[in-house]
Amino acid sequence: MVASDDAELTRAPDTHRLEWPSFDPVRVGMPELCRAGLSENWLLKACGHRHWLALAAAHGMVRPEFHGSLGERLYPAFVAVDVKGLGAGLDSVGEHDRLDFALCLERVGRTRFHSRITVSAQGVAIAQVEMTTAFVHRAVPGMNRSATRAMVARPCRLLPAPGHRPPPFRPDTWDTIAGFARRERAELADLVLDPAPHEDFNGAEFLYFSAFQAMLDRAEWQWCRQTAPLFVTHRRHIFYLGNAELGDKVKVTLCGIRKHAGIHSHWVEMRRNSDNAMIGVAFTQRKHFTLS
Incomplete structure (x- = not known):
């Protein structure tokens, strides 16, 4: 199309x-x-x-x-x-x-x-x-x-939509999201990943937004594979706060985890290894997937 x-x-x-x-x-x-x-x-x-x-x-x-x-x-x-x-x-x-x-x-x-x-x-x-x-x-x-x-520069056909929109996510001011409270942040596990140019960067040479989701899945696989080897996403919020250069590794940190009513939830932060700047935060709710 x-x-x-x-x-x-x-x-x-x-x-x-x-x-x-x-x-x-x-x-x-x-x-x-x-x-x-x-x-x-x-x-x-x-x-x-x-x-x-x-x-x-x-x-x-x-x-x-x-x-x-x-x-x-x-x-x-x-x-x-x-x-x-x-x-x-x-x-x-x-x-x-x-x-x-x-x-x-x-x-x-x-x-x-x-x-x-x-x-x-x-x-x-x-x-x-x-x-x-x-x-x-x-x-x-x-x-x-x-x-x-x-x-x-080109004029847009759309006028700004009326009504209230929530403000952009701020990593130092949010209170509670998806059952997690910012004051309860912990560092339960971490994993350092090295984004690859052929998989994780797009044609505009940015770390592609879908690569953040892929890094979350890779980290979850490492952290949870022994107790819950396969999940399917029920809900996932990803907030993008920055980007990375080719060759810059990303540290993925598990900041919180909850299990309730068959839903496995986790809160994860992603930071550039070079300067420790936060480039992403994600709140994920997953349910178990049964192999057929």
């Missing part, structure tokens, strides 16, 4: 949002699956790509190539992602199922946009993915740490 293809686009009359009832559906095969049903990592990439194309449509562009007022290349950097299992969940998806992506895009600030994507398999909703991005550019060419916010 081309970003500006209005054949699939339903524009809301209030000009505050754009909606697609089915944005580029997919027939499930091995690339979309993992050992526990639909791959969450693939799902994030698929939804992120559609979010990017929707941003292009919001700016009246056929190709998602964004530039600032000085001609500098801009990229929609992820600020937050919220994955929520619906109905039978991600583990209900199997080979040959049809996936549909119902997408609603809103503008929630000068540079921030929010999408809500309801994912259905065979016509039944199995997940909702909410994504917030902000346009950024590198203040220092080639340095990911220098990414700073900027506005797209």
